[in-house]
Amino acid sequence: MAVAGKPRKWEHPTLKLAKPISSEIFPALCDWIFRRQVFKRWSEESVSWQLYCIGEPGAGKTTLAAIIAEHLRQQFQSVGYPVVTLFAEEGIVSNELEFLEDFLHAVYHGLAECPVVGDNPSKEDYQKYTEARFNQNGGLRVNRRLSLIRAALYTLLGSRNKSFRAFLILDGFDLCSETLLLLLETELATLRSMGVRVLQTSRIAIFEQYVTWCDHPKHGKTGDPDEDDEPIAEIDRERLSMYYNCDSCLSVLCLPCKADGRACERDTCETRGPMRERYDYVNITISPPSQPLNDYICWNLEREHGDIGLHSSASKPPLSAFGLSIRNNKNPDLAQDIVSDIESWADGHIGFTKARLDIVNELQSVEEWGRGNQLPANIVSILDGAVRAVEKQNPLKRRLGLQSIAAAGRYDWPDGIPIPLLRQLLKDHSNQEVRSGEDILRAARGLLRSPEGDEIQSADIYSATFYEYVFNGYNERIHEADQELPHGDKEDISDMPEPEEEKARFEPQTITEEPGEITASKLHRSVTTIESSHEIGFSRVVRKGTLAWK
Structure with a gap:
């Protein structure tokens, strides 16, 4: 090793x-x-x-x-x-x-x-x-x-x-x-x-997978003659991330059906197999379940501040000043309220969770908790580092990434800025010919995602915290990139003509490990599900000691 x-x-x-x-x-x-x-x-x-x-x-x-x-x-x-x-x-x-x-x-x-x-x-x-x-x-x-x-x-x-x-x-x-x-x-x-x-x-799913579902006519039926279960209707079958294809006709067989000894039963198939996994890549989203994240917050707080009533597995030291402040407070649910606040602000993100805990662990009193309406300095530092990964690219990629992030964070887009519109913005006002929406996601270095959906593709800010960071002008480079693009009402920008050839899809999608719903085959990728930025409702903040970028 x-x-x-x-x-x-x-x-x-x-x-x-x-x-x-x-x-x-x-x-x-x-x-x-x-x-x-x-x-x-x-x-x-x-x-x-x-x-x-x-x-x-x-x-x-x-x-x-x-x-x-x-x-x-x-x-x-x-x-x-x-x-x-x-x-x-x-x-x-x-x-x-x-x-x-x-x-x-x-x-x-x-x-x-x-x-x-x-x-x-x-x-x-x-x-x-x-x-x-x-x-x-x-x-x-x-x-x-x-x-x-x-x-x-x-x-x-x-x-x-x-x-x-x-x-x-x-x-x-x-x-x-x-x-x-x-x-x-x-x-x-x-x-x-x-x-x-x-x-x-x-940071992004580099290789595509195809949305597919099990084709076997008896999918969902156990094969036990004493069972009266019926096969799952095709319309109700979930999408697959792992499956077998028939070498002859490419029909799809899910893992449970393969384990039951089933093979291709397509009427037009001459050989009925063999069945093989024909893909080269499988994506899995890094997304810890919510309960372990809650347990981690409780464990971290009680490891630092002692027994504050969270019943964690931590080795608890004597109560800190902050711990005493919690125990002496009249609100019996205060400790759990703090845990809930951290969970809400962190958006299920481990890095943001740790950053919020670092802030709490420096407090001396509950009266200091929750003050201010600005992003904490340690979270700003994390996001500054993420943006520097965009800046380290060659000039064309850097400009593409920064302008795309600025455009996605400017307006109250329900699911991000439509990619055809973004491509047109970049072409008309920055003289950048973007051949694919994937170029945008790569240039943004994971700071943009393409949400699921069968509507037109879009590029969306990857988390609510980063949306606040972009929208409220915490980064001068993103602000400068925003100034290079046209300004006006969202409706005026949305009226721009869109390219007609947008066909291929590459958005990240959350894929289950069971057979899936029948949809038209399209490219997909895996992402962590987060709240849409339009639900956050931030207002612009001019921060003390920083530029009031207009």
């Missing part, structure tokens, strides 16, 4: 092989994923698809990746299945080939250094690579070095038996350039074909 420490000379400066897990982690916030069918199938069954864990900025993706890796080590390393983790600490937007070389080198070392891998038959190939990398006068070309490190890696993996399994956990790679992401996609596909299970975190 890799440990954090001084980088070795072959390590890329932005790649880390390990991340320490804080002792303050509340396990229930992360262990929900281990109960999901999609994770169990990815880690335990013979599947070849890659698992994407989707979460907005601050959703806890890095922590989740580290905890998943530790869970896999405890479960599988004793039987010879290595677990390799790679954390990209910042997006790579240049020198992509050199990064790719260091990435493959890091994967090789992660596998070769794991004691359970056993004999290493790739030493000769690896020696050739190290000579090319470090000992040649002037060095060999990058394409040659890539070929050599691939040969060493593939020899190592190819020497394993067919039941061999390795796990590769990637975090932070979604902020890399699109060129590098395409290069990595090719490399990861090869690794998956050689028995490596790949899990990657991402």
Whole structure:
């Protein structure tokens, strides 16, 4: 297992092989994923698809990746299945080939250094690579070095038996350039074909899945002759994220039907199978259940302030000044009211929850709680950091991302600004030709989402807190981008002509793991469900000590 420490000379400066897990982690916030069918199938069954864990900025993706890796080590390393983790600490937007070389080198070392891998038959190939990398006068070309490190890696993996399994956990790679992401996609596909299970975190769902449902005529019927249950009507079948396709006619079979021994029964199918999983990626939303989040808030408060009546599992110290203030208050439900306020303000977001708790844990009295109508400084700092990821892109992408965020946060759009309208705004007033709404989501670096729905697509602010941040002018760069776009009433902007060719859909959608409702096939992605920004009802605030941007 890799440990954090001084980088070795072959390590890329932005790649880390390990991340320490804080002792303050509340396990229930992360262990929900281990109960999901999609994770169990990815880690335990013979599947070849890659698992994407989707979460907005601050959703806890890095922590989740580290905890998943530790869970896999405890479960599988004793039987010879290595677990390799790679954390990209910042997006790579240049020198992509050199990064790719260091990435493959890091994967090789992660596998070769794991004691359970056993004999290493790739030493000769690896020696050739190290000579090319470090000992040649002037060095060999990058394409040659890539070929050599691939040969060493593939020899190592190819020497394993067919039941061999390795796990590769990637975090932070979604902020890399699109060129590098395409290069990595090719490399990861090869690794998956050689028995490596790949899990990657991402701010947006990079790869599409198709909305589909089980086609079997007896779907929902148990097959027990003593049962009088009827098959579920097609119109009532839920959508699927995992399923089997018939190799001949591509009809769909859900996992429960496959487990019952059913096969393709389409009348026009000549071979009736075999049934295979034909997709390469499955998305899962990072969305802890509400009860563990509530339990975490109670645990954190009582760990800091003592027994304030929340009945948490925390080891409770003597009452703090804030704890005494709560216990001496005449309102017996005050502690639970504070918990509810934190839940409401945090919007189900782990990062915002922790930030709100940090504020509470500094208070001395309940009279200090809830003062002011501005975003707290620590939350503003979190969002400033998220916007800096947009600013680090090349000038065209930076401008596209900032202007799209400004436009989405300007008006009271019910579900965000319609993407055809946004594309037209950018084309007419910024001379930016946006080929796809996905370009907008990528440029916004996860700060915009495309909500579910069968109506026209839209780009919406990802959380109520970020909406307040944008709407009330907390960021000067977003304000400047807003000034570059036309102003006027929402109705005037909405009357702009829209492009007619908008057909493909790419919005994030929450997908269940059971068979689904029949709809026309369309592209979808997974997202965390949040309250629409039009329900928030913020008013603009001029903050003390800051620019009153107009």
